[in-house]
């Protein structure tokens with residue numbers, strides 16, 4: 001039996017990321033965080049010190065300034081070795097590009113650079129009890145008050161609800177639409193509650209944040225009033241493609257382990273791999289994982305060259321999530337009783353990747369986004 005060759009090109013960066021992963025024991029730590037959820041500050045800081053947070057982020061902003069396909073290959077490798085947790089940590093600066101593109105010099109220096117160094121954690125507060133997928137329907141408000149604003153509303157489902165040091169909060173500003181603000185989480189009027197434990201990605205410790213009469217200076221605003229969603233368009237495209245790379249990496253790990261296992265495990269007098277009922281689904285996984293990666297890589301290369309690939313990014317995340325979940329499900333099935341147990345990594349990988357169908361745009365909403373390319377319609381809203 002020879003293992004299928006991965007379509008993801010090895011590089012000096014992926015070797016460096018792999019070395020950091022084994023020095024910091026990220027695979028073991030990921031398992032521990034599932035059992036005892038907390039924000040992994042020590043590892044976040046250690047990744048920052050190694051300049052591994054914000055792989056694509058410009059060097060001037062504290063990142064590595066890598067080309068998108070190189071960053072994606074490194075994230076795929078990290079997810080392959082240790083699951084979604086640390087690959088998503090590496091992506092944190094990517095979720096806060098409004099700070100570099102619209103933040104003040106102080107916000108870039110004090111917050112964004114500290115984020116790329118793993119010294120501060122910035123949340124994103126979009127979803128509300130009454131509006132998630134349809135982010136244009138947000139009801140949190142930021143009322144003008146002299147030179148500044150007063151923020152009122154409730155944000156729900158938020159990752160790092162009680163752990164973030166600051167958050168980018170999306171609110172309606174008078175008649176102009178949705179505007180983003182950087183809000184310190186220790187400001188008077190901010191009340192944070194941890195939610196019920198999640199199916200997976202438990203280290204994110206999601207919950208609810210209430211803003212009651214929170215006073216913000218005008219300098220807290222990121223970009224023009226009403227400009228939040230336009231400003232986010234490029235970030236969403238990048239993050240969806242990079243998340244797709246992560247999910248494919250996790251699915252690939254379960255696939256490789258299963259190929260090896262079914263080649264060695266005998267039942268009914270021959271290896272499981274000799275049963276077409278076992279081999280055929282795995283062969284289809286192989287094709288889907290390889291072609292999924294090639295699709296992501298091509299979309300990233302086109303994005304790097306300046307093309308609009310928002311529709312492809314939406315499709316890539318949707319397809320990568322489904323591809324990875326199916327491959328991991330096959331891993332659970334073909335490892336039999338052990339596959340269903342937390343003694344093997346597949347069940348945790350399944351729980352972690354399952355969030356991909358909801359967070360950063362639910363799967364159906366991604367299809368809606370992609371459909372806008374084929375059948376153009378006015379866009380409204382963003383999904384967190």
Ligand SMILES: Cc1cc2nc3c(=O)[nH]c(=O)nc-3n(C[C@H](O)[C@H](O)[C@H](O)COP(=O)(O)OP(=O)(O)OC[C@H]3O[C@@H](n4cnc5c(N)ncnc54)[C@H](O)[C@@H]3O)c2cc1C
Nearest residue numbers: 124125126127131132133157158159355359362364383384
């Ligand atoms: C692990 C995780 C981390 C998250 N982190 C954050 C965070 O940090 N900050 C934040 O703001 N939010 C966060 N979220 C919330 C997430 O962004 C929202 O849950 C998501 O946008 C969906 O919004 P909703 O929950 O209100 O679902 P709803 O909008 O009520 O939709 C429910 C479901 O209906 C379906 N649906 C919705 N619209 C359509 C449509 N037009 N066509 C067909 N089907 C549709 C989808 O299946 C969707 O999942 C996180 C969620 C998860 C799971």
